[in-house]
Amino acid sequence: MASGEAFYGLIPEEDWNTPDYINETKYNESLEDFVERDIIYGGSRSYRNMCHFNSGFFFRQKLLASYDYYFRVEPGVEYYCDFQMDPFRLMRENGKKYGFVISLLEYPETIPTLWNTVxxxxxxxxxxxxxxxxxxxxxxxxxxxxxxxxxxxxxPYNLCHFWSNFEIGDLNFFRSDRYLDYFNYLSRSGGFYYERWGDAPVHSIAASLLLDRNEIMHFEDIGYTHTPFFTFPDSASMRIGKRCLVPEERKNIDILPHSCLPRWWKYGSGKRFTREYFHENEYI
Structure with missing residues (x-):
């Protein structure tokens, strides 16, 4: 369902398929190795194409040419709380370029040479x-x-990344020369295919290195799940105010051992409540 007019498009084959510069023999050997080691999505060509596309081509689609912001919505996700703000306006008026809800550790087996390439x-x-x-x-x-x-x-990489199945971001950051130089360098290395680099660590490392830390925003008041993790406001009064319907048996990943959110609070832009942005701009 959409409240307004919706547009649909077909991804061009050259944006989705494996690039010509990937060595097919080496690629096949890598797939076999990942399957033998039982690494998640290790034998999937389509998953690699998806991660490569989401890292370097989604923002180049003609369908998005007239837009400045995007909100990534995956099949099967759920939202437990009301959206009581326009996230695009919030980001624009506060100079934010990348927004996330969950941060956790990546599977090290999928990115053995990613940091060296970075x-x-x-x-x-x-x-x-x-x-x-x-x-x-x-x-x-x-x-x-x-x-x-x-x-x-x-x-040196500690495996922390923003879980990219939820993203709200500035398309012009990804269209910038500095991001394109970064993506093209990673793509030419072949790691998306010879290993299994996900778009989550690729986006996260880019945002963490190329942006001002204060241009990255944690949406702490959004209730969200993408199997198997859940995030929602810890404050009981906030859950009531935002009319959250959180299943009682669910655990909030934000402060679990494998969450990187406390590290973001310390080394990122700190801990700040979304409501503060509303009051500063007087549009709540």
Whole structure:
């Protein structure tokens, strides 16, 4: 259902299919290896195409050419609370370029060389990283809270990422030269196919490095689930005010051990309630 006019489009084959520069023999060997190791979506070609498309091509579609913002909605997701604001207006008036609801750890088996490739990119494009970036969010590893999980990876990347099945973002960030340079560098390395790089860590690392940390927003008052994780306002009064219908047996991932949200509060833009943005702009 849509409250207004809806438009539909077909993704061009050249935007979706595996690029010509991917070595088919190496790709097939990688698929077999991932299947043998029972890595999630390890044997799926379509999943890799999807992650590659969502990392580098969704914002180039003609259907989106007249828009400045996008809201990613996946099949099967649920929203437990009323939206009492226009998220696009909120982001525009507060200078936000990327919004998320859940942050957690990535599967390390799917991205063994991603961070090394990112470091190579930064070496070749040394001015890409924003001087007030959220690099600490994706590189610090000390425990935050009594039950937080800490990755034992030898790489600087701590595996924290924004779960990209929910995203509200500024399309012009992804259309920018700095993001396109970043994506093209990653794509040419072949890691989307020879490994199984997801668009979530690719988007998250880009946002954390290329944006000002204050341009990234956590929507703390949105009740949301994409199997198997749930997030919703912890405040009972907020749940009442937003008319949330949260199943009683569900646990809020925000403060569970595998959540990276406490690390975002410390090394990102801090902890701030969405209501504060409303009051500043007087449109609630």
């Amino acid at each position: 470091e190579d990119f930064l070496h070749e494009y040394p001015t890409s990283q924003h001087p007030n970036s959220a690099v600490g969010f994706i590189t610090t590893k000390e425990p935050i809270g009594p039950d937080s999980l800490v990755t034992d990876s030898e790489l």
